Amino acid sequence: MILCPPAGMHSLTRGGRQVGRDPVAQRPNRLSEYQRHQQALQRAQRQQEQQAERARKAAEAESKRREREEKVAYEQRQVELAQTRTIGVEHEAEQLRQLLRNALVEDAPASFERLRRMYTPTTLDKRPWSRPTSPPRWEEFAPPEPGKLSALLGLGKKRYDAEQAASQERFREAQERYQRAEEKRRTTLERKRAAHDMRELQAARATEEFNEALDQRRDEYRAGDPEAVEWFLGEILAASTYPPDFPRGHRIAFRPATGDVLIEIQLPLEEVVPLARSYKYIKSRDETTAVPRPEKERKEIYSSVLAQVALRTIHEVFSGDPDKLINGITLNGHVKTIDRATGHEVSPCLITLSVGREQFTTLRLSQVDPVHCLNRLNALVSPNPYDLEPVRPIIEFDLSKYRLMDSMDVVADLDSRPVLLKLSPTEFEHLIRQLFEAIGMEAWNTQASKDEGVDAVAVSKDPVFNGECIIQAKRYSKLVGVESVQALAGVVEHKRAAKGVLITTSWFGRASHEFARQHGRLQLIEGPELKYLIKEHLGKDVIPGPIPPKRRA
Structure with a gap:
């Protein structure tokens, strides 16, 4: 009897003998392939993790680098801002030191010739109304004509005639609208032209009247009319350029009998002197701090400012007086502030002096020290202007204004x-x-x-x-x-x-x-x-x- 191998068994001939193949003997090979696959997956996963870690570290390093660069840039900007603010306060202080010299290099702030107005005609912009619109054309309204065959056979003639009549009606309405629009355009243009001509006429007349009044003022000024003299001197003081935070108030009174003028001006408070000398950025605290200006320096600058304003005012009045009507000037300089004790507004006088034209014009103002110059002119100056200690004005009351x-x-x-x-x-x-x-x-x-x-x-x-x-x-x-x-x-x-x-x-x-x-x-x-x-x-x-x-x- 011949025995067959069981299912799944294969016979092998080894040395003349047929040997069956055991499937269990093949399992280790399949497990090894699975293990190799798992190991490959693990290696790939580790590689991905390593790449991700390297990318994370690179991104973190890049972020830190950007933060360092941004910090450096921020600190640089803060340093530059501090330098800019320092330049600003230095410029403000320099402006205060040059108040008098700036006035010496400039022409008189105002003169009768400079006050004259010039009339400059303007041209009307006619473009919105100068070009007429295109008139309607019949070709845009005419209905299409019937074909040759239809025309020969007489087909569609009734419909064409109806369309022709409707088109003619629309064309007529369009022509009427065009005529109305054109009439409105021409009317508007004429109205705009008339209004423009009227404005030009009024502007020319106003300029002429102003100049005539100015000429009359000049004649009155030369005749020594007090009101004309006071008005013109006021124009001189009003035209003088000072830093933006300076007060500009003044009162003027002229006595034609003596040629003396009394001027009362409003002086700035000590606040015009910058409190800071410079600005410095401190990296450790990330803040910009002001380097304070020494109190002695602030007081010196403020005293110089008051002296310069007084001398500058007198210089501008004398130099701006074309007919030399002014023989002498009495100047009172006041400040307006609030009395902390009473809460009321006070106006203490900090500077008062009286000087004649001959005495003042001999001064070389470009070379003088303003404070010493006032002392030479026997001016009364507050010993403590920063404390608003007043002095008694030389002329107590403005009598000449009466x-x-x-x-x-x-x-x-x-x-x-x-x-x-x-x-x-x-x-x-x-x-x-x-x-x-x-x-x-x-x-x-x-x-x-x-x-x-x-x-x-x-x-x-x-x-x-x-x-x-x-x-x-x-x-x-x-x-x-x-x-x-x-x-x-x-x-x-x-x-x-x-x-x-x-x-x-x-x-x-x-x-x-x-x-x-x-x-x-x-x-x-x-x-x-x-x-x-x-x-x-x-x-x-x-x-x-x-x-x-x-x-x-």
């Missing part, structure tokens, strides 16, 4: 028991001025025009109880209305006077007395009191005017 006029002796011409109503208004005003002089005050009469209701100005000679008094004289025979008292109150406030006195040959009503009492700085003098004062101080027995009616209790 248009003072020459005095007239009226008392000498008074007869026995004269009637004051028979005096002229000017004579009565001079009599009142002489009365205040006899009382012990310095007094001046004002010009008849542009006096703002001021007839005279008086100043007390008492060094303790000094004060400026505005006087109005009413040579009336009837009641003086309360509106006159109210007007005087307004002038007192405007002039910043210490007191206002309203004198009349007649009397005031109860409302006037009540208003003066509530105001506190007004005094009303009626006829009887005026009679007594003239008798007491001038030695004249006068008749002031009618007897006032009895007041009701």
